[in-house]
Amino acid sequence: MKPLASRSNFVQKSLLAAVGCAVITACAAQSQVAPRPETRAEPPAAARAPFSSTYDAGEQGAPILILHATVLTGTGARIDDGAILLANGRIAAVGPQVAAPPGARVIDASGRWVTPGLIDVHSHLGVYPSPQLRAHSDGNEATDPVTAGVWAEHSLWPQDPGFERALEGGVTTMQILPGSANLIGGRGVTVKNVWATTYQAMKFPGAKQGLKMACGENPKRVYGGRQKPPSTRMGNVEGYRQAFADAQDYEEQWQEYEAKLAVFEAKVKPDATPPKPPKRDLRLESLVAAMRGEVLVHNHCYRADEMATMLDLASEFGFKISAFHHGAEAYKLADRLAAEGVCGALWADWWGFKLEAYDGIQENIALVDYPAGGCAIVHSDSPEGIQRLNQEAAKAMTRGVRAGLDIPPERAIRWVTSNPARSLGIDAETGSLEAGKMADVVIWNGDPFSVYALADQVFVDGILRFDRSKPAMKPRSDFEL
Amino acid sequence: MAVAICAACGVAVSVSAQDLLIRGAHVHTAAAAGTLENADVLVRAGRIAEVGTGLAAPAGMPVVEAQGRALTPGLFGGLTQIGLEEVGLEPSTVDAELQLQAPAWQHHWRPEFDVTRAFNPRSSLVPVARIEGVTWTMLAPTAEYSLIAGQGAAVALDGRFDAVQDGSQTLFVNWGSAALAASGGSRAAQYMLFDQAIREVREPATAGEGALLLPEGRTALKAYLAGGRVVFRAHRAADIRSVIAYAKRHGMTPVIAGGDEAWLVAKELATAEVPVILDSLDNLPADFDRLGARLDNATLLQQAGVRIAFSHDDSHQSRKNRQLAGNAAAHGLSRDAALAAITANPADIFGLGGKRGRIERGQVADLVLWSGDPLEVTTVADQVWIAGRPVEMRSRQTELRDRYLELLRSSQAEH
Numbered sequence: 001m002k003p004l005a006s007r008s009n010f011v012q013k014s015l016l017a018a019v020g021c022a023v024i025t026a027c028a029a030q031s032q033v034a035p036r037p038e039t040r041a042e043p044p045a046a047a048r049a050p051f052s053s054t055y056d057a058g059e060q061g062a063p064i065l066i067l068h069a070t071v072l073t074g075t076g077a078r079i080d081d082g083a084i085l086l087a088n089g090r091i092a093a094v095g096p097q098v099a100a101p102p103g104a105r106v107i108d109a110s111g112r113w114v115t116p117g118l119i120d121v122h123s124h125l126g127v128y129p130s131p132q133l134r135a136h137s138d139g140n141e142a143t144d145p146v147t148a149g150v151w152a153e154h155s156l157w158p159q160d161p162g163f164e165r166a167l168e169g170g171v172t173t174m175q176i177l178p179g180s181a182n183l184i185g186g187r188g189v190t191v192k193n194v195w196a197t198t199y200q201a202m203k204f205p206g207a208k209q210g211l212k213m214a215c216g217e218n219p220k221r222v223y224g225g226r227q228k229p230p231s232t233r234m235g236n237v238e239g240y241r242q243a244f245a246d247a248q249d250y251e252e253q254w255q256e257y258e259a260k261l262a263v264f265e266a267k268v269k270p271d272a273t274p275p276k277p278p279k280r281d282l283r284l285e286s287l288v289a290a291m292r293g294e295v296l297v298h299n300h301c302y303r304a305d306e307m308a309t310m311l312d313l314a315s316e317f318g319f320k321i322s323a324f325h326h327g328a329e330a331y332k333l334a335d336r337l338a339a340e341g342v343c344g345a346l347w348a349d350w351w352g353f354k355l356e357a358y359d360g361i362q363e364n365i366a367l368v369d370y371p372a373g374g375c376a377i378v379h380s381d382s383p384e385g386i387q388r389l390n391q392e393a394a395k396a397m398t399r400g401v402r403a404g405l406d407i408p409p410e411r412a413i414r415w416v417t418s419n420p421a422r423s424l425g426i427d428a429e430t431g432s433l434e435a436g437k438m439a440d441v442v443i444w445n446g447d448p449f450s451v452y453a454l455a456d457q458v459f460v461d462g463i464l465r466f467d468r469s470k471p472a473m474k475p476r477s478d479f480e481l
Numbered sequence: 482m483a484v485a486i487c488a489a490c491g492v493a494v495s496v497s498a499q500d501l502l503i504r505g506a507h508v509h510t511a512a513a514a515g516t517l518e519n520a521d522v523l524v525r526a527g528r529i530a531e532v533g534t535g536l537a538a539p540a541g542m543p544v545v546e547a548q549g550r551a552l553t554p555g556l557f558g559g560l561t562q563i564g565l566e567e568v569g570l571e572p573s574t575v576d577a578e579l580q581l582q583a584p585a586w587q588h589h590w591r592p593e594f595d596v597t598r599a600f601n602p603r604s605s606l607v608p609v610a611r612i613e614g615v616t617w618t619m620l621a622p623t624a625e626y627s628l629i630a631g632q633g634a635a636v637a638l639d640g641r642f643d644a645v646q647d648g649s650q651t652l653f654v655n656w657g658s659a660a661l662a663a664s665g666g667s668r669a670a671q672y673m674l675f676d677q678a679i680r681e682v683r684e685p686a687t688a689g690e691g692a693l694l695l696p697e698g699r700t701a702l703k704a705y706l707a708g709g710r711v712v713f714r715a716h717r718a719a720d721i722r723s724v725i726a727y728a729k730r731h732g733m734t735p736v737i738a739g740g741d742e743a744w745l746v747a748k749e750l751a752t753a754e755v756p757v758i759l760d761s762l763d764n765l766p767a768d769f770d771r772l773g774a775r776l777d778n779a780t781l782l783q784q785a786g787v788r789i790a791f792s793h794d795d796s797h798q799s800r801k802n803r804q805l806a807g808n809a810a811a812h813g814l815s816r817d818a819a820l821a822a823i824t825a826n827p828a829d830i831f832g833l834g835g836k837r838g839r840i841e842r843g844q845v846a847d848l849v850l851w852s853g854d855p856l857e858v859t860t861v862a863d864q865v866w867i868a869g870r871p872v873e874m875r876s877r878q879t880e881l882r883d884r885y886l887e888l889l890r891s892s893q894a895e896h
Contacts, residue, residue: 352797451807
């Protein structure tokens with residue numbers, strides 16, 4: 001029953017929301033288009049938008065040339081006896097042969113494999129950290145079914161020892177989400193997996209926030225149990241729709257204000273008084289931001305029929321669902337998900353711990369991957385699972401192959417690299433080994449699709465953050481001193 | 482990779498449904514014989530009749546050509562509630578826990594609560610587990626409101642009604658911080674309350690008002706105080722050390738389950754011959770009982786001479802026990818020892834070692850033929866036998882897969 005108990009914790013998580021930047025003039029700087037870490041100087045505190053990233057990759061040393069590795073690029077390609085050059089925090093070159101620039105440090109990776117740093121699109125590290133104590137239970141603002149105004153990062157405890165365990169498993173980027181107690185639980189944050197004393201110093205520069213929504217059993221159980229809405233699935237849907245309808249109204253108020261402001265600023269009437277802006281509503285700002293695509297919707301939703309409801313709802317209010325998370329039944333709707341460009345962020349084999357997970361099958365990920373344009377993601381939702389996303393991908397790949405699908409490792413690695421990057425809107429920056437991208441790289445001691453595989457070295461933005469051969473340099477949470 | 486069950490074998494004379502010959506396997510015996518290359522296993526009447534090379538099948542006996550694939554004993558599913566629950570969050574489908582309202586000290590302890598009586602061999606979890614090679618599990622009651630969760634036992638997962646394995650009866654007791662709610666908020670009171678219960682058993686006359694046990698409970702607990710097997714769920718090193726001394730002092734045969742910090746007291750465990758059932762993936766300080774959790778716990782215990790077994794304690798995911806073994810091997814445990822920890826060792830721990838858990842003469846023929854290395858995540862069970870009978874390799878999940886894979890293929894073909 002232990003895993004179940006921990007799951008029912010997850011079942012009660014939530015949080016967040018942010019500022020619809022386009023709506024609020026003052027938050028233009030909020031959009032977090034940070035300069036690249038290697039070039040950025042720390043702005044004076046006053047000039048920095050609140051809560052924005054202060055991530056700094058660290059001082060870049062000599063270029064690093066990894067030779068003779070089996071390279072899975074994350075784009076679907078495999079290079080046997082391949083090479084990869086990291087320079088200035090970026091990938092400078094990848095191929096069968098790469099010339100060593102002067103002064104490069106050479107790593108002979110003969111017999112070893114290289115992949116992009118792994119990405120987990122669904123984690124609660126820091127918001128449901130270890131140890132799992134009452135004082136640490138910060139993942140669900142379970143006080144109202146719509147808490148779109150809360151942000152997971154404001155709960156994130158950077159000292160969660162789970163971060164460094166995940167790093168040992170090759171995870172370089174993750175999205176920390178609020179839990180699923182609420183219909184709309186708040187905003188998620190994408191972080192780089194680096195040891196830091198603040199979450200701002202972990203925030204992935206320029207990454208959009210997520211908006212966590214939840215279908216099904218959790219919200220109706222949490223609130224129905226308190227004799228308040230929602231207590232049914234139809235109550236859930238009313239809850240989302242009313243919230244987005246309110247957000248539409250709110251957006252109109254701001255548009256009217258902005259129109260009046262424009263008139264005022266044009267000084268048509270010299271003695272006019274400036275218009276008064278509407279009162280900010282942090283919940284509605286988040287929803288407006290979702291409708292504008294400024295935050296990406298990540299939807300906890302198990303059942304195929306409910307996913308179809310949510311796709312209709314998204315269309316009604318003009319937002320896009322980036323990924324369905326947990327989708328135990330995503331395989332039943334795989335062709336539609338592919339056609340609409342919605343990813344399925346899934347477990348390899350979890351099932352049955354709740355009724356909406358009763359139809360979970362081990363081929364789920366492979367089936368979601370199968371149609372043209374399919375976007376399958378292996379996610380963890382677990383401080384254990386995040387440590388071995390490669391094994392979870394290996395299991396899912398194996399089941400697909402056994403079902404007769406053609407899934408070589410170079411295809412399956414996308415499930416834990418480029419596909420989650422796509423769903424987080426950071427695929428131009430990371431998730432694959434291509435020249436110009438962030439040097440987020442893992443050197444494995446062998447085929448990562450093996451239970452015996454271990455990450456030897458993990459680079460984040462070109463900086464070696466984990467080296468199995470050097471236990472002394474391993475990051476260690478303050479908590480574990 | 483389909484299994485060739487040769488039935489070129491026409492008329493079956495004196496061959497039972499539980500007879501077969503598996504030829505040319507890489508046999509992981511999980512016994513003293515170790516691993517045998519290109520070996521044959523002969524099964525008669527559901528038991529292993531012979532293990533060797535060049536064995537002949539009597540006329541009419543099905544022959545399986547293993548073609549060098551790995552053959553292992555059927556796997557242990559861990560401490561689970563398979564057949565006691567269908568859907569964890571649906572109370573109407575769960576029989577694993579006695580919930581006679583807290584707090585425990587105002588109510589009776591119920592060691593007579595025996596979950597095996599609720600076992601449903603037709604549970605949807607049973608085929609899901611067994612087609613992955615899990616042929617038996619230990620039914621373990623769970624408890625939130627009591628130190629003593631109740632009794633459980635091993636069951637075979639071939640769907641038979643009378644699945645409980647004689648000799649495997651075990652009492653389950655929660656200890657440490659996980660049981661504070663049942664001991665007035667302090668683990669010290671766990672000894673205090675247990676002292677009282679033991680006294681009620683030993684001196685029934687003293688069991689007056691405020692007694693912990695009913696007469697049935699006294700009878701049940703008495704058997705465990707006379708050498709019975711008691712699983713204590715504990716993680717903290719200090720708790721493990723004291724509880725095994727306590728159990729031994731009172732005549733119990735302790736087994737530690739959980740044991741995230743067991744490596745810290747490995748020598749004491751080895752000396753006291755107390756086995757540990759652990760989750761090799763536990764490496765986080767999940768609470769203040771487990772600050773010492775580490776990935777090589779199993780390796781350190783094994784090196785110290787402690788008998789170990791693995792359990793993910795998850796009914797729906799009993800198949801993950803194999804992954805626990807593989808990960809332990811990735812962190813220093815030998816592959817043979819890792820396999821033994823999901824076959825022979827748990828059988829020994831629960832009193833079934835003479836019957837199950839090994840591939841050797843006289844053992845029940847619970848066998849699994851694998852597509853590759855049995856500890857690998859890229860390996861699947863090609864065929865499973867329980868007591869010599871081939872398991873139909875289907876479950877509700879494979880049926881869902883087949884239905885939707887076909888639909889998906891045809892819809893994609895239209896595009």
